[in-house]
Amino acid sequence: MNYEPVIGLEIHVQLKTRSKMFCASPNNPDETEPNRNICEVCTAQPGSMPVINKEAVHMAILVGLALGCEIPEYSKFDRKNYFYPDLPKGYQISQFDQPICGAGIQVVEYEGKKRPIRITRAHLEEDAGKLIHEGSTTLVDLNRAGVPLLETVTEPDFRTPAEAKIFLQNLRNIVRYLGVSDADMEKGHMRCDANISLRPAGSQDLPPYKIEVKNLNSFKSVEAALNYEIKRQSEMQESGEKLTSQTRGWDDSKGITVEQRTKEQAHDYRYFPEPDLPIMHFIRGDVEKIRAELPELPAQKEERFISEFSLQDRDAGVLVNDKNLAAYFEEVVSELEEWFKEERLEADIAKLAKMAYNWISGDLQALLKIEGIDPQNSRITAENLAELIKMIHQGQVSTTAAKRILEVMFETGGDPSHVAADEGLSQVSDEVAITAVVDKVIAKNANVVADYKGGKKQALGFLVGKIMAEMKGKANPQVASRLLEEKLH
Ligand SMILES: [Zn+2]
Incomplete structure (x- = not known):
């Protein structure tokens, strides 16, 4: 049977x-000394x-609205x-029957299909402490006790483990954009x-039963555990268990x-209203004020990147994540737009945005990962990266040279034109200089020239x-190719 x-x-x-x-105890997840952030x-x-x-309530409402x-109201x-x-x-x-956030909805896109996932609720609660087992002794560290948690509960609307993973990643992005959590699952x-x-x-x-799976502490483990359960449960059903x-x-x-x-x-938690805390009353106008604080959210940003810069869905998704x-990407593109405007050039923003995306998500991100830093903390300013892209676009440096320039910029923070000059990486577009070399190469490779003239086009x-x-890689290949063809005709 199909399940x-x-x-x-x-x-x-x-x-x-x-x-x-x-x-009032500090909420510091990085505290390493046990029982430092505690009070009565x-x-x-x-x-x-x-x-x-109040700050936790504010944050919870921000997430709820997002x-x-x-x-x-209460x-x-x-x-x-x-x-x-x-x-x-x-x-x-x-919170039991009157959570701070009620029903909501989030769209999940998987393999090009968009499906709405209903959110049941989101409620505030406090975290517990940690037990540290050392040999036959168990120690208690209460630094985490009382740290605010927002628990979001969804309806059983996911039909594949991949959708569940995407939802989690979206939620992580949302709380990071809102600045309310670092949302690092590993931590x-x-x-x-x-x-x-x-x-x-x-x-x-x-179904008449429900299996709850706990201890999922990475996106990968969520998907793996759900796939494991699908296999295990279908095998049990097949064998009549x-x-x-x-x-x-x-x-x-x-x-x-x-x-x-x-x-x-199962536990019977015997919920009852907390007698030491007042009921919270939210006035509409105050909630709307919080709504006005919402920044551009990941899904909106992704859509804008696609419509404004003609980025591919996949590329926009990588950036928004x-x-x-x-x-940083947006800053680089806006520098490039500025440059086009100043020099009154025909702007092909889609092409420049794609170049910016490729450099940022490729070579730059590889360097950032090694250092474990954000682009904002690297020595390469958005302005300098935009200038490098401009130099590539104008044929002043080759792609190979640009990779080297980027590395030097990453180490020293220099601007690309100076780095190119210091490292001798500027591309030669000077036709006189290239023509001299073209003549030399033609003279030295008479056989190949004959092949080309005889119709073997790849000889070019x-x-x-x-x-x-x-020219040690410094010639502009387009110029070299054009001059060579002119000579051979
Ligand atoms: Zn305390």
């Missing part, structure tokens, strides 16, 4: 607030009282009761649980999911190669 996967996601995003969700509230001392972090969620916090050593209060402050800023079940293809009913709801953990090193608990062992790279390439070699 169709039914997949939903729950994603926790750590918000980059200055202080924690309900106290996040360590649950008797009599301590939580206070709602995801197309409704922002309800929202409240609830206690989610469970016992675990990294949770000193014995309950987590979360735990963003954590994902997925639920998956199978139904006969064509059926509209939700009955699937029941359970929670499974993804073992990345083995590439398998492992049973953690069944539905019978990295907020800083996209901003060989001769151009000889000219380039003679």
Whole structure:
């Protein structure tokens, strides 16, 4: 039988607030000394009282609006009761029936097909601490306890693991564009649980069971775990085994999911309203003010790059995936546009934008990756890269020379015309100089010249190669080729 996967996601995003969700302790995920960022509230001392972090509420609403969620007029916090050593209060402050963000919608594009994914809700809650196991001892580090988390829950609308992965990547891009989280999955800023079940293809009913998969800490593992579950569940169904709801953990090193608990062992969290915090009331006008703060979001930027610069979908997607790279690209293109305007030249922005894209996503990004830095922190300013592209466009340097110039610029921060002069990499377009070499090459290669005249057209390439070699790669190949052809006719 053919099965169709039914997949939903729950994603926790750590918000980059200055202080924690309900106290003034610093929220610093890079703190290495255990229990440095703690106070009486996040360590649950008797009599301590939580206070709602306004910055976290603001950030949550920004994300909600970016995801197309409704922002309800009222929202409240609830206690989610469970016992675990990294949770000193014995309950987590979360949101149960009145989340800060209500239903929303996000479009996911996969293999050219766009499908809407319904978002159920997004709610604020606090993170737990961390347990550190050392031999037979377990230590507790509460630096992370009380750090604000925004949990986004989707409807089971994904039909392929790839769609789920794309949704996650889009969400990461959105929160990065909003500046509310670094959303680095490997560092735990963003954590994902997925639920998956199978139904006969064509059926509209939700399957009678649900498998929740936890410990997915990279985009790759989300896709791999879901693919693993599709295979495992369809094999079980084929052999007539009955699937029941359970929670499974993804073992990345083995590439398998492992049973953690069944539905019978599911927690009863005994949610009840948090009595120490007020109900939040959002006035429409205030929500609209926050909406006005929304920057251009990744999907809008991608569309604009395609329409404004005629970039390919794929290329625009690569740029938009990295907020800083996209901003740098735009600066380079605007420098190029400026130059065209000043020199009153016919502007082919699509061609220049493509060149800018190729240099940025290719050679420049390779250099940036080695250093682990953003283009904004490199020594190559957008203005200097634009000048290099201009020099290539005008035939002042060859592509090979430009690669070398880019490397020197990356190391020294010099501007391309000076680097080209210092390194002797300027391309010779001087026809007198090239003609002299053309004559020399023709004289030395009489046989090849005869072949060419006898109809062997590819002999021309060989001769151009000889000219380039003679001039140590500095001749403009177009000029050399034209002069050679003129001589041979
Ligand atoms: Zn605290």
